[in-house]
Amino acid sequence: MKGKRLLIAALAVGVPLLASGASAQDKGLMSIIVNDTSNPYWFTEGKIAEETAEKLGYEADVSSHKGDTNTESRQIDTAITNQAEAIILDPANADGSIGAVRKAVEAGIPVFIINAEINQQGLAEAQLVSNNAQGAALGAQQWIKSVGDSARYVELKGAPSDNNAATRSNGYETVLSQYPGLEKVASDVANWDRTQGFNKTQSMLQANPDIDGVISGNDEMALGxxxxxxxxxxxxxxxxxxxxxxxxxxEAVKAGEMDYTVLQPVAIFSEMAVRMADKYVTTGETGVDGEKQLFDCFLITSDNVDDYTDPFVLEQ
Structure with missing residues (x-):
């Protein structure tokens, strides 16, 4: 079933899949730069991209910038020095990463953005991201089903440097604001981090001990x-x-501790980005219309959690 979904996704963006058992030539280096591999989401992002690049015949180099644009810039410099054929990048900052991307492009290396956008069109060959507005609406609707239309709640927000944080928070607000009985009594930025999620929730609980719900921009903050x-x-x-x-x-959904999580199809768009980069290196074309490619999210609840078998893949 996973293969079927991957095939559908590949056909949707016009990227050919490598035939099973096909021999691959040594195609050079593909540089893969993600955020923080200690986070399971970004670890999977890098791992899937690496495995796909190697399957297609590239040497893959995975590094992580941990949200620091200076580190990211040095990693781009390394990719340029090593004459990478392409760069797969989860940018550190929507604005602050533009210079690093431009530097790679000016050096003749195509850049394929995944997961988080940069605020400039026309530099990267493609930007492959989750449909965060759609995913936020899914999550908010499920949250209301569970908490009801009259409740006091708090929100944990992601890093302001990442457009995904604002998109998800705005998506929640669009849905929740339709229910006058819902009152957001506090919100705080926890930067996608579990420890910060724990600390910020502790502080909000001290000021608001009678809350009914917590809605979070990512799983790590929710787990905190x-x-x-x-x-x-x-x-x-x-x-x-x-x-x-x-x-x-x-696991928290299975245990009844988390009501739901919204699945980002990172395993799909990470693989698609590498295949798209390979197509571009080989033919000079990405095979898609438009720079930005959106991938819809899926809702995981107690009703379908047993269908979840692989990291960031929900069988359909």
């Missing part, structure tokens, strides 16, 4: 919130929703 709620003895009374579809979040 769950730990804080457990410590306060309040988890049974609070609905927590996440976003990413990480293995730990799925």
């Amino acid at each position: 919130a769950i730990s804080a709620l457990k410590e306060a003895g309040k988890l049974d009374d609070v609905v927590v929703g996440g976003f990413d579809g990480s293995p730990d979040a799925v």
Whole structure:
């Protein structure tokens, strides 16, 4: 079933799949730069891209910038020095990464953006990202089903440097604002991090001990919130929703601790980006119309959590 979904996704963006058993030539280096491989989402992103590049005949180099644009710039310099055929990049900053991308392009290396966008069109050959607005709406609708249309809640937000944070928060607001009985009593930035999610939730709980729900911009922050709620003895009374579809979040859904998570199809768009880069290196064309390519998200709840078998893949 996973293969079927991957085939459909490939056909949708016009990228050919390597035939099973096909021999691959040594095609040079593909540089893969992600955010933080200690986070399971970004680890999977890098791993899938690496495996795909190697299957297609490239040497793959994976590095992580951890959200630091200076580190990212040095990694781009290394890719240029090593004469990479293409760069797969999850950018550190929507604005701050533009210079690094431009530097690679001016050196003649095509860049394919994944997961997080940069705020300039026409530099990268393609930007492959989750449909975060669609995913946020899915999550918010599920959250309302569980918490009800009258509740006090808090929100955990991702890094402001990442457009995904604002897109998800705005997507939540679009849905939740339709229910006058819902009151957001606090919100804070926890930068996609579990420890910060724990600490920020602790602080919000001290000021608002009677909340009914937590809605989070990603799973790591949501898992931190769950730990804080457990410590306060309040988890049974609070609905927590996440976003990413990480293995730990799925286990939390199975355990009844997290109400849902929104699965980002990172395994699909990471592979597609590498295949698109290979097509471009080989033919000079990406095979798609338009720079930005959106991939719809999926909802994981207790009803379908058993269908989740591989990292960031939900069988359909």
